[in-house]
Amino acid sequence: MLPLDPQADTGRRAWVACPKCDDSRGCETCEQRRTCSDHWRYLLSNNGSLLHLQCPSCTHIWTHETGFGATRSRWERIINGLGRP
Known part of the structure; x- marks a missing residue:
């Protein structure tokens, strides 16, 4: 198991399902898409709508590409493995 990233800070959190441990x-709170006090992720950094997270x-x-705000171009999504050619 990896150690926590040095950028991990409880003051910067996101509520996105972890693709590894789920x-x-x-x-019930997460299924209703509400802010859960137990199942949040560290928001390590972001670049526009692209979030870098740690569970x-x-x-x-x-x-994780949110699709909100300044989204990546189709080509950038493909390069980063977040889209199809």
Whole structure:
């Protein structure tokens, strides 16, 4: 298991399902898409709508495209493995 990233700060959080451990499955609050006090992720950094996250439960690190705000171009999504050619 990876250690927590040095950028991990409880003051910068996001509520996105972890693709590795899916620890929020079955949580009534998360299923209603509300802010849950148990199943949040560290928001390590962001670049426009691209979030860099770490799960505090399993320490998995991943990138998530929100699709909100300044989104990536189709080509940038393909390069970053977030879209299809």
